[in-house]
Amino acid sequence: MCFIVKYVLLIANFIFTLxxxxxLGLGIAALVNTSDLSGVATTxxxxxxxxxxxxxxVVFLIAFFGCCGSMKENRCLLLTYALCLLLLAGAKIYLTVLMFTSEDSVGDLVEEWIEKAFYNNELRDTMHAIETAFECCxxxxxxxxxxxxxxxxxxxxPYTVSQRCEISNAFGGCINIITEFLSKYSDVFGGILASILAIE
Known part of the structure; x- marks a missing residue:
């Protein structure tokens, strides 16, 4: 394998690994922060x-796989790596489009879920868990x-408020706060995916 190609592959795969x-980290953070919505149909x-x-x-594993293939100069590993990249590119295109086009529908779903939890006495504890997790009211x-x-x-x-909770020190509404939270993560995810696609 050409010396230059070998090290270009190594550098590219290091970037993909990161x-x-x-x-992976952002996905876990989003999942943890939305886990308290379990009683409100958050599928x-x-x-x-x-x-x-x-x-x-998958990106991490394939990039790691590519590093091994380029370092060992194994043709079979490199062909498998190339095929995986092709399949992954298709998946990333789909997910990028999904992230940028579903923002409005997600906002509508959030409003529906929050109102359902708020006005249903059986979901009162779930509503309070949502308020605690997202610091909203x-x-x-x-x-x-x-x-x-x-x-x-x-x-x-806030937890620091020892006296009775009053309107003056209460959080903002949950619909806006959660919608903004999801929009923020959606933009970050979409930006990262678009950047990866541009590099590829």
Whole structure:
């Protein structure tokens, strides 16, 4: 194998290894932060986070595989590596398009889930868990609790607040906060995937 090609492959695969680890970490972070939504039908959100985790792991493994193939100059390993890259490129194109086109629908789903949890007494604990995890309060803010509870729940205020939770120190509404959180991660994921595709 040409000396230059060998080391170009090594450097490229090192970059892909880092990108794979980054995707893996971000996917895990998103999954952990949305895990408290388990009582509100979060299958689509979990599916996206898990897809990112799987993609990150696959990118990492294939890049590591490519490093071994180029270092040992093994034709079989390199051909397998090239085929894997081709298949992976197709998967990344699909996921990149999905990340950039599903933002509006995700916002609608978040609003539907939050309202379902908020107005269903059986999901009250789930709602408080959501508020604690995302540091938010009610559907659109603390005023959401007027006529529902006599006082704001502790989950609506920071842990440092030792006195009764009041509107003045309560978090913002969960719909906007969670939608912004998911939009932020969606942009990061999409940017990383688009960058990887551009490099390839």
């Amino acid at each position: 990108a794979g680890l980054t995707l 689509p959100l979990n599916a996206i986070a898990i897809s990112i985790i799987v993609l990150g792991a 009610g559907t659109t803010g603390p005023n959401s609790y007027f006529g529902i509870l006599q006082a704001l729940p502790p989950s609506c205020c």
